[in-house]
Each structure stands twice: as structure tokens, then as C-alpha cells.
Amino acid sequence: MKITSARVIVCSPGRNFVTLKIETDEGISGIGDATLNGRELAVAAYLDEHVVPALIGRDATRIEDTWQYFYRGAYWRRGPVTMCAIAAVDTALWDIKAKAAGMPLYQLLGGASRDAVMVYGHANGGDIAETVDEVARYLDLGYRAVRAQCGIPGLASTYGVARDKMFYEPADAAIATENRWSTTRYLDHVPKLFDALRARFGFEPHLLHDVHHRLTPIEAARLGRSLEPFRLFWLEDPTPAENQEAFRLIRRHTVTPLAVGEVFNTIHDCQALIAEQLIDYIRTTVVHAGGITHLRRIAQLAELWQVRTGSHGATDLSPVCMGAALHFDLWVPNFGIQEYMRHTPETEAVFPHAWRFEAGFLHPGDAPGHGVGIDEAQAARHPYRPSALPVNRLEDGTMWNW
Ligand code: CS2
Ligand code: MG
16 A cells, blocks of 8 residues: 655644645545644644655555654654654554554554543633632533633733633734743642632542643642642643653652643653653653654553553644544553543534543544544635744743743
């Protein structure tokens, strides 16, 4: 089966997405997500200039060899742009192989290890009362797990709190908007949020929180310890993880479970975190960590150390990534949870998919392949729009982590 064409489709149905479509001489095509929020055209250019020309004529069935070719052959290895491009190729080839086999992708990976995929939704509010009500709404929708983010008194904005309660798109301007941050205010406020949530809902619902890289290790240790009475499912990205050793300090001080990895793009970014059991969930994704082929390697390393998967699933990961992720999630033995931030109806019109939500779980469906398509006519109606993620400064103006 030879690759006859590979096209990069950039569209913006409410937000930018980059999709790679690979076609073969047997009339079977596959698609992969290549979306990197705020850097979409960098990946599109990498694909167009450095990947697509080398794809034409390759054997579409040789997924592993193609992965190795674009990883080892890049010379300048790793990094979000390169690994996003490789991920798109890999996902499209797995889609093709499963379609050629006439089976849903999860069957090709090894079959279902569970009945369905538990997901978590995003509740957010301007203050504690509104956030508690939003969590109630997600529980009423059937979610068993809900992430809670709320406004911090005295701060004009903070991560995860949006005007829209169902859809959250942080890339809100062509040039990064500037946010201000106060760790002191944040550390004082978050325990009050989870105290109120447990008082209202008890300990049945799984509650999660995303720190979004904003604390130093000792501050993260303090927050983890202060949240222990509220038994979080996980505390996410407590501190920037370029320095994996930083998590040794956090781990020494708290038993609150830790989740990291949505910004990682290879196994090397998390090898120490996993092997030293410094985290409990690895958040790497199909689109940002080299596709199914590499994500499987990360999950299998994690399994050795009883670390479970908890893949990122924000709206800036396209429905193509979500579809492929659900097949992965249904198969992977050490599954933890899947993030599920809903896409808008205009996005879903561009990317018809087989998955369905039921009582807090998603199932990928049993269509051959990963079960997600792209309506190119719909896509063409939504041209690319420059958009950047915000930046964050401390109250004295010091650049900080957004
Ligand atoms: C967040 C993301 O969903 C999450 O856990 O960290 O929303 C993240 O901010 C965006 O994906 C960035 O584009
Ligand atoms: Mg996050």
C-alpha cells in the first residue's frame, strides 16, 4: 500500500486546528491531528516542508519504520513542533491500517481492557459559589470526575476561568494577552474551594485541580499538603517539569496524587518522573507526544512503575486527537482518566466522529479506524486566524508561568 498524497489542512472553526490527511493507492485515507496551540503554522510548515515530500511513495503499512525515519532522520530531535508533526503522520497511518483491517483502532492495539473510558469535565467559576454550582452542573450531566478552577480574589484573571462555562479557549488574541498572578492569594484560596466542594458533594465525586505550572516546588508541596483532607483525584502541573528532580521535593511532603505531562513530547521528558514514582498520572497525548506509537511506549514504561495515564484533552486538541485517544484509552492496561473538554458545534461539524458520551464515560465507537473524519468543505469555510496563548507576570511584573 503506497502513500500517494499527504495534505496539511489548516482551519479555524472557532479555534485553529491543523490536520494531516494521507491518501494511498488502495483508496484508503487516514487523518492525524497536528494542532499545537499558538504555534499551529510552525507545525504546518514543518509538515509541508520537511515531512510531506518524504512521505510520498512510502509504504503506508510501515508505521514503526516511518516513525523511526522521521524521528532519527530529523537530526534535531524532539521538541513540540517536530513531535506534533510525527504524531500526525503516525495517527493517520494507524487510522489507515485499522481501516484496511476493517476494525476499530482499539482492536488493532490489543482489544478493550475496559467497558468505556472515564472522563473528567471542566467546571469553573468567578468565585467559590459559582464554581460549586458549576461542579453540580457537571455532576448532573453524569460526570463522575470534575476539575474545579475558580477566580482568585484580587486577581483580574486566572488559568481555567472562562466567560463561557462549556468551552474554554485560552488563545484569545493575536498577540499574547498579559495576565497577573499572585501565588500568596492563590495558596490561601484554593483549599477554601475544595473545602466548600467536599462540604456540598461529599467524597463520592472525583475532584481534580490544575495548578498550571505556577508554583515553586516548596509552594507545590504546601498546596498538596493543604489539600490532603479533600482527597483530590489529582493535582496537575504543580510546578514546571523541565527539572524532573523538582518533584522529589514535592513528593517528600504530600500524598496528594500528582499529574504531569501535557506539555511533554517524548518519553525522555518523563522518564525520571515515572521511574522514581514522582508522579501518579502521565498526561502525554497522541497529538503532542509522537502519536500512538510513542504514547504506547510511554504508557508501557509508566505501567512498570504503577503510573497511570491521564491524557490531556482540551479543546485545542482536535476531535481527531480525541478519537484516537479514546481508542488508546480503551486498550491501555494502566488507564487512569481522560480529560474531555467539549468542542463547539462548529468544530464538531468539521470533524464528524463516532465517539459518544454516556454517564461520565466516553466510548470511541466501533467504526473502522479511529472513527473521526474531516469535512474539507466545512473546514474551508473557517480560515486560519492568528492566535496566541496568554503570558503571565507576577504582581511586580516579573515574567512567570502561564
Ligand atoms: C490545560 C489546558 O486542560 C488543561 O489541563 O492545561 O487547557 C492548556 O492550558 C491548553 O491546552 C493550552 O493550549
Ligand atoms: Mg493542564
